[in-house]
Amino acid sequence: MVGQLNPNLLLIVPLAPFAGSIIAGLFGTKFFGNVVGRKSSHTVTILGVLIAFILSCMTLVEVTNGASFNGTIYNWMTIAGLKFEIGFLIDSLTALMMCVVTFVSLMVHVYTIGYMKDDEGYNRFFSYISLFTFAMLMLVMSNNLLQLFFGWEAVGLVSYLLIGFWFKRPTATAAGMKAFLVNRVGDFGFILGVGLLVAYTGTLNYGEIFAQKQELAKLLLPGTGWLLITVACICLFIGAMGKSAQFPLHVWLPDSMEGPTPISALIHAATMVTAGIFMVARMSPLFELSDTALSFVLIIGSITALFMGFLGVIQNDIKRVVAYSTLSQLGYMTVALGASAYSVAIFHVMTHAFFKALLFLAAGSVIIGMHHVQDIRNMGGLRKYMPITWITFLLGSLALIGTPFFSGFYSKDSIIEAVHNSTIYGSGFASFAVLASVFVTAFYSFRLYFLVFHGKERFGQVHDKDIHHDEAHGLALGQKPHESPFVVTLPLIFLAIPSVIIGYFAIGPMLFGDFFKDVFFVADAHAAMAEISKEFHGPIAMAIHSFTTAPVFLAVAGVVSAYYFYMVNPRVPAYIKGKSGPIYDLLDNKYYLDKFNEVIIAGGVRLLGNGLWRIGDKTIIDGFLVNGSAKLIRLLSIFSRKIQSGYLYHYAFVMILGVLGFLIYFMPFPFAK
Numbered sequence: 001m002v003g004q005l006n007p008n009l010l011l012i013v014p015l016a017p018f019a020g021s022i023i024a025g026l027f028g029t030k031f032f033g034n035v036v037g038r039k040s041s042h043t044v045t046i047l048g049v050l051i052a053f054i055l056s057c058m059t060l061v062e063v064t065n066g067a068s069f070n071g072t073i074y075n076w077m078t079i080a081g082l083k084f085e086i087g088f089l090i091d092s093l094t095a096l097m098m099c100v101v102t103f104v105s106l107m108v109h110v111y112t113i114g115y116m117k118d119d120e121g122y123n124r125f126f127s128y129i130s131l132f133t134f135a136m137l138m139l140v141m142s143n144n145l146l147q148l149f150f151g152w153e154a155v156g157l158v159s160y161l162l163i164g165f166w167f168k169r170p171t172a173t174a175a176g177m178k179a180f181l182v183n184r185v186g187d188f189g190f191i192l193g194v195g196l197l198v199a200y201t202g203t204l205n206y207g208e209i210f211a212q213k214q215e216l217a218k219l220l221l222p223g224t225g226w227l228l229i230t231v232a233c234i235c236l237f238i239g240a241m242g243k244s245a246q247f248p249l250h251v252w253l254p255d256s257m258e259g260p261t262p263i264s265a266l267i268h269a270a271t272m273v274t275a276g277i278f279m280v281a282r283m284s285p286l287f288e289l290s291d292t293a294l295s296f297v298l299i300i301g302s303i304t305a306l307f308m309g310f311l312g313v314i315q316n317d318i319k320r321v322v323a324y325s326t327l328s329q330l331g332y333m334t335v336a337l338g339a340s341a342y343s344v345a346i347f348h349v350m351t352h353a354f355f356k357a358l359l360f361l362a363a364g365s366v367i368i369g370m371h372h373v374q375d376i377r378n379m380g381g382l383r384k385y386m387p388i389t390w391i392t393f394l395l396g397s398l399a400l401i402g403t404p405f406f407s408g409f410y411s412k413d414s415i416i417e418a419v420h421n422s423t424i425y426g427s428g429f430a431s432f433a434v435l436a437s438v439f440v441t442a443f444y445s446f447r448l449y450f451l452v453f454h455g456k457e458r459f460g461q462v463h464d465k466d467i468h469h470d471e472a473h474g475l476a477l478g479q480k481p482h483e484s485p486f487v488v489t490l491p492l493i494f495l496a497i498p499s500v501i502i503g504y505f506a507i508g509p510m511l512f513g514d515f516f517k518d519v520f521f522v523a524d525a526h527a528a529m530a531e532i533s534k535e536f537h538g539p540i541a542m543a544i545h546s547f548t549t550a551p552v553f554l555a556v557a558g559v560v561s562a563y564y565f566y567m568v569n570p571r572v573p574a575y576i577k578g579k580s581g582p583i584y585d586l587l588d589n590k591y592y593l594d595k596f597n598e599v600i601i602a603g604g605v606r607l608l609g610n611g612l613w614r615i616g617d618k619t620i621i622d623g624f625l626v627n628g629s630a631k632l633i634r635l636l637s638i639f640s641r642k643i644q645s646g647y648l649y650h651y652a653f654v655m656i657l658g659v660l661g662f663l664i665y666f667m668p669f670p671f672a673k
């Protein structure tokens with residue numbers, strides 16, 4: 001039925017997970033006396049997310065039937081005509097993101113029951129992931145920049161708590177702080193972009209800002225020759241570079257693997273890292289006014305897609321391989337945004353959410369079966385011990401590399417085609433980057449798959465020790481892996497289903513139908529989507545045609561290469577490693593970006609801070625103003641104390657000198673004239 005959605009039901013969507021988080025967080029922790037137990041904590045949080053998921057699905061159905069909502073829920077305050085409000089904008093983009101976020105979050109909540117069952121922070125973890133879901137829902141449902149910024153910062157704060165969840169482990173606390181600080185760099189750009197828009201439009205509301213886009217397009221940034229809209233969009237995208245881990249602000253994401261595996265799936269699949277992609281897509285009416293901004297987006301995404309994929313080739317931690325895969329796929333999404341293919345970017349956000357959550361949770365299942373060993377060099381042959389984990393991991397990997405008929409194929413192939421048809425500056429390099437990334441992705445994905453599930457069993461020979469854990473972890477001599485409990489494997493099965501089929505059913509309406517009608521604005525000059533729509537003849541024809549195209553050949557080449565290198569002739573990668581010392585060192589040190597940040601950025605800040613402390617604080621403020629004034633008073637006191645002798649003739653002599661001084665000063669002298 002066409003009409004307006006019920007705002008009260010919409011309000012329940014974010015508040016249900018929030019309520020579960022409050023109950024588990026306040027009444028399920030030691031600080032508040034452990035009023036509720038573990039079962040109550042996971043029940044109430046799962047129930048909250050389940051309610052949000054059901055209502056999100058209902059909302060999506062109503063939106064596809066023509067319903068919508070764009071209005072204020074609560075008016076916080078008004079200052080000089082500027083309204084600070086909580087409001088919802090519910091269209092097809094929002095409804096889709098609501099369903100993806102709540103579904104993946106629900107699967108992660110259920111999975112957590114098995115993965116975190118022995119952890120003393122069980123209730124606290126459930127509280128955090130529900131709070132994370134609430135923050136992301138507030139972000140995607142917002143209709144104004146204030147609420148967007150609230151959700152933006154809230155997901156950053158909760159990610160810090162989750163990455164550093166095992167706070168007794170120094171690497172975890174360092175990773176959490178790194179994520180927090182790197183995101184603050186991006187957020188500085190984001191708040192500048194928001195500030196520029198508010199300053200020149202006088203409003204925080206999306207619709208009111210978009211209504212003034214033509215006036216904004218004519219303005220220059222004061223004191224420069226730069227278009228205001230270009231500067232504002234680049235500033236907004238710098239915020240997205242932090243949240244969505246784009247080069248060079250990507251450095252926090254691999255280290256975030258220090259957090260528990262369920263949060264790796266939640267952060268890197270459907271929530272925090274997709275926030276930047278969502279924001280740029282939502283702001284499409286503004287980005288379309290600046291080819292410079294789009295070109296910047298396109299080039300940054302291309303670099304991220306290709307060069308982060310290279311790093312996944314040499315990783316040996318099972319979670320870090322998947323993490324670098326996330327970085328590369330986020331680059332794909334960003335490239336699509338730069339090519340003005342916003343619907344394709346969001347389509348890949350959706351398909352990626354399912355298969356990447358599946359891969360992370362399957363990796364966690366492997367870690368459980370291996371007694372918390374994460375080094376893939378200590379695995380092998382797990383297929384016969386963990387059949388459900390094996391088949392679901394394989395399905396997720398096939399989706400990731402873009403196997404025809406799988407979900408990832410439809411979204412990745414559409415991105416490659418859109419970039420190929422783009423006329424934005426930098427599209428040539430972007431086209432090469434996304435195409436080369438197909439081979440790289442297939443290679444590192446199936447390197448991981450073969451080393452974990454096939455080949456020689458490399459566990460249980462000696463007591464395995466993982467670098468992130470103590471000696472109590474790992475399989476003992478002769479011990480075998482085991483399949484994870486049902487509460488862990490069930491979410492894998494549920495995530496595997498959309499990872500295989502959702503792309504087939506969604507590509508038509510989402511990319512070439514009316515699903516995103518009136519959501520994205522694309523300038524007439526940016527015709528990439530119009531070009532690929534001419535070549536689309538249905539999902540079956542698209543998949544069949546792909547067998548004659550370069551991406552499928554590159555994917556097959558990547559899989560075959562990985563099989564030969566790690567199953568047939570393992571001496572080859574060892575030989576290549578020995579012969580490519582400088583290149584391997586470059587990749588092993590992650591392009592030395594961490595060292596650059598540590599030595600140049602952090603070192604420069606420390607040097608500046610020490611200089612300000614020594615010169616400004618210690619010398620000027622403490623030495624001159626504070627201590628200097630005290631020393632001056634002390635000297636004056638010493639002098640004045642000497643003339644306070646107590647003898648009457650001394651005081652009389654001083655009075656005479658004073659009178660004499662006045663006479664000399666005020667007496668006119670003849671020669672003065």
